[in-house]
Amino acid sequence: MDNEKHRIGEFLNVTGMGRGSFFSSADAVRPAVCDKAGRKNVFARRLGLLFLLCLLGGQVAACTPFAAPDRPGDPIPMPGSYSLLEAMSEPPQQWWRSFNDPVLDALVEDALRDNSDLETFRARLEKARALARRAGSERFPAVDGEAAAAHSRVRSERGSGSDTVTGEDYSLGVFAGYEVDLWGRVKASIQGADRAAAASREDLHAAAVTVAAEAARRWIGIIARQREILLLRQQLETNRIYLELVELRFQKSLASALDVMQQRQLVERVQALIPLAELQVQLFRGELAVLTGRLPHELPVFEARELPVIDNQPEAGLPADLLENRPDIRAGLHRLEEADQNLVVARADRLPALRLTGAAAFGSSELERLFDNWLANLAAGLTAPLFDGGGLAAAEDFAAADVREQLALYRRTVLTAVREVEDSLAREAKIREHIRWTERQLQAANSALAEARFRYVNGLNDYLPVLTQLLSVQNLEIDLIARREDLLAARIDLYRAVGGSWPEELLSLATDERP
Template identity: 45%
Template sequence: MKKKLIVAGFLPLLIIMGACTQFTPQPRTNPEGSLPAAYSLYPEEPATPDRWWQNFDDDELSGLVETALTANMDLLQAWARLKQANASAVKSGAAKYPSLDASGDYSHTRTRPESGGPAYNTETHELGLAASYELDLWGRINATTMADTLEANATREDMAATAMTVASEVASRWLEIKAQRELEKLVRAQIKTNETYLELIELRFENALSTALDVYQQREAVASAKSKLPPILLKQQTLHNQLNLLLGKPAGSTIVLAERPLPDMPAPPASGLPADLLAKRPDVRAAGLRLHSADWSVAAARADRLPSLSLTGNGQFNGAQLATLFDGWMYALAASITGPIFDGGSRRAEVERTRAVAEEHLYAYRETVLTAVMEVENAMAGEQWQRKYVAALQAELDAARNNFKEALARYVAGLTEYLDVLSALTSVQNLEISLVTNRLELLQYRIGLYEALGGDWMHALPLAEDQKDESPNEEQG
């Protein structure tokens, strides 16, 4: 009879549960907005960016990047944030399961009667279990869990974006150090050349073949060449310190780099289509996941406006001695339903707030997509025009060298003043420096293109193995 009464009591609740409709986000159509069908410069090929730094075919660069991907402080912080987000998602999902708590109690009382009789002892042993479970009638718990899980997955994409940036920064610093070393060698050679010409001019002056003005002008050229060296050496030191920071080392740590010139430009990567960026760019994926997370938060806020149903159960054993603990027992089952009647519009306002947050994330997602396409286009255009500029600089340098040879020959023959020689020499030396710096800029445009195209290599980082067991299931949008 008792069992029938219990079933009869819960029957209305079961009917209510069967009639409940859970809140879920409405599917979005084309949240990324309009995208161009193809890039304006590169061919339409499937994008295949991998560990792009290996395209430079330099073990030194590869070693630096691999070290940074395991020791960089920004990346380690990103891993820590990912652990926090994963833990929050697990904590949120715990509400989907019943909770069970145990309690135990022991008391010992010694009593002496007022009549003066013998004292006696009283002992009480208690052991209890309490269980509770909230029925997710409207999907509030599920929606909250999904929102937190998607946020954790977005945090994983943030980590991937950080790894992508770290690799690019290491490659850029490495190239800059190479360029500064080339400039140092070049400037030292120019100083030596100017000193040699100074000796020749002084010798001609002693033989009355040149004027004092020629000597002073060449001395100025020597001083000008020497003044270019300290900034280059300072730049090298600061670049080494920046590279140490990227590698997780203190400034001043020794980094042994081979004495090699700037590498040649690798073959251009396949760019794929602009739509590929939705899957290849971690920042785009993170923005999309946060948009889906915001949509689930709206569903949770809507479900929170409806009543909630909780089931509780308690069981307790008690006895005067441990041996009789399970002789006396009691249990209780209860169900409670609570729902808002008047809250001053708090829950309705929360729904509107979460909808506004989702709208903000929608436009943030579209802006991120458009920014990604723009960065690819800019990198392509920059590389294209920088390549032409470097070629033009090389042609100008060749012409300047021919001009210098002719001016020097005419000066030796007494057909012109030394100022023409000095002007031609200065032009050659400035163009040599400009060519090195612009070759560096061309290589950096290529690094920018690799970074703009994104890739999948970030998800195979060594530390990623430590995260697999802790990561919630990914919700793909």
């Protein structure tokens, strides 16, 4: 379009309509009176131009644009069900509500609204959508307007004196340019930008899923550590009672000093574990504060409560459902489609390009007669790369390699998704089995402790069996809390792995633009 402006300006200068600008004040052209022969010549030229444009349009219609290949929705064969679970329904929406705790519900919603990482992904989505809008503008002509006003003053020296000539120039022009999409380059560029924006939105959705899962895991960690602190304090009180009993028996020469020292060591051991559990609570609170976009002291004080009880059977859906439910898989497919469109663009760049340009210009040395003199121009230009040192070929090779890379990444994402679901199912099943056997072991340990205590009090054995069984019971109690925490974490990982749809109001909170 800039070249078109330059050519029009030169033409106006040559024909006397401009001098230094589009039009000259000294040589303004007046409307010409065309005779019949002139009108016939104008008509003939216009008819010839129309014929050429029609011929060119026919050639354009005969061009076959490039097209991206159709991609199958399933890049690898998917099993009918998971190894440890038959096919079931889609996982629940807002899965964290299955824990039945309003505090967790509020924390997750705060994280989805105020998390800094999600704000970063929102900004990336905004940029991707802006690029898509910019790419979409190529389907329309580009129109520029230009207006100019100039004042000139020329002084010439003569033998008897000097003369000064002043003048004014006014010009107004409109310039338009449009690229005819011969090979589908413009269409592919637009579709590629749209796919990039769609992938960015799925990235934001995937980040929201991760943030919700991480917030839930930190909340579970806080509850588990609080339960552990309560249990340790109960164990500490129990150990002190045993210590008083052993000391009393020692005073009566019924127990040895070794029994007293061993029991006192057990008291100190439990006492030392409490600060570590309290530290973990503080660390989890700090991490949860970051996830929810707050400072640690801004979090509410969580009261100690029981760990949630979850159902025995998780809902994992079909493996094939992952292709629709997992946002990272959807993002990978969009990026593969974007790479396909970029390859189309790279191929089309190596072929001739047709660009239509048009211009209309007005000029005069008097503002009130600006529209008396005019010039219109319509042109079609065909440009083709002749030699670029192999740059365009290299760009096509790069785009083709990117397609292969995105296809490999997509397949890896699908395989990883299936593995994550399988791992979560296996982890939950085995942890649940471990908890069942640990509970039975704790029952046996409590029975053994009662028997050892009875025999010790009645002088049938020394204190070592009591000490051993007491330590075993307390370790099993702590282990049960940790394993129940692991069970809940495995369920959270399962919900994150299977994906699933979210309700619109939650998606607007997590993924749409902020007001």
